[in-house]
Amino acid sequence: xxxxxxxxxxxxxxNDVIGQKIAWIGLVMAGVQFTVVLMRYVFGxxxxxxxxxxxxxxxxxxxxxxxxxxxxxxxxxxxxxxRDASAEHKAWVDFIGVCVFLVPICIAIFxxxxxxxxxAWAVQEGSxxxxxxxxxxxxxxxxxxxxxLLFLQGVSMAIHAAAVLVGREASKLEPPRKL
Numbered sequence: 001x002x003x004x005x006x007x008x009x010x011x012x013x014x015n016d017v018i019g020q021k022i023a024w025i026g027l028v029m030a031g032v033q034f035t036v037v038l039m040r041y042v043f044g045x046x047x048x049x050x051x052x053x054x055x056x057x058x059x060x061x062x063x064x065x066x067x068x069x070x071x072x073x074x075x076x077x078x079x080x081x082x083r084d085a086s087a088e089h090k091a092w093v094d095f096i097g098v099c100v101f102l103v104p105i106c107i108a109i110f111x112x113x114x115x116x117x118x119x120a121w122a123v124q125e126g127s128x129x130x131x132x133x134x135x136x137x138x139x140x141x142x143x144x145x146x147x148x149l150l151f152l153q154g155v156s157m158a159i160h161a162a163a164v165l166v167g168r169e170a171s172k173l174e175p176p177r178k179l
Contacts, residue, residue, distance in 0.1 A: 001162075001163060001166065001168050002168075004159045004162075004163070005159060005160075005168060007159065008155075008156040008159035008160050008163075009156075011153060011155065011156035012071055012156055014152070015067035015068050015070075015071045015149060015152065015153050015156075016068060016071060018064060018065075018067065018068060018149065019065050019068020019071070019072075020068075022060065022064045022065050023061075023065070025057045025060055025061045028057060029054055029057040029058060029061065032050060032053055032054055032057070033054055035050065036050050036054065047131070048127070048129045048131045048132045049127075049131055049132055049133050052133045053133060056139055059139060059142060060139075060142055063143065063145070064145060064146065064149065066146055066149060066153075067149035067152065067153040070150060070153045070154070070157065071153055087164055088164065088165065090161075090164075091160075091161040091162075091164035091165050092161070092165070094157055094158070094160075094161040095161035095165070098154045098155075098157050098161070102150070102151075103151060103154050103155070103158075106147045106148075106150050106151035107147075107151070109143070109146070110144060110148065110151070113140075113143040113147065114144065116140065116143070117137070117140045120136060120140045120141075121137045123137075124137055125140070
């Protein structure tokens with residue numbers, strides 16, 4: 001169990017670092033959006049690739065930030081019973097939720113997206129616009145990375161829950177971190 005807890009902490013750290021780095025994309029995205037508006041309405045110039053870059057950044061921000069959000073308990077949770085429950089009850093809910101819902105959904109997303117992404121790579125899919133970003137295949141790859149990061153964080157969450165259930169780890173009773 002000690003190795004699994006160590007592994008869970010490594011996964012947590014990995015998603016935490018990714019989330020902290022990815023968060024900066026939000027600032028860059030706001031700057032690019034400001035630039036697009038300024039160029040269009042002040043100078044009358046419109047760049048398709050710049051507009052598409054906002055879509056890329058928005059997608060990357062949310063897809064790669066999903067594991068970080070799960071780590072910090074930031075996803076929507078109907079916690080009518082959960083918030084006042086004991087640490088053991090919370091651990092059971094987390095463990096079962098990860099095993100029954102999160103892991104199978106992540107596997108399904110990966111399985112369903114694989115041919116979609118592979119086809120995009122095979123044809124080096126690019127933008128439909130001639131002046132757009134010719135790397136749609138890279139953007140579609142983010143779907144697989146999303147499923148993998150969320151899956152890994154789910155495994156970590158299940159390990160932490162199991163450790164609480166067997167008494168090897170104290171429950172994380174801290175309130176969700178503001179994202």
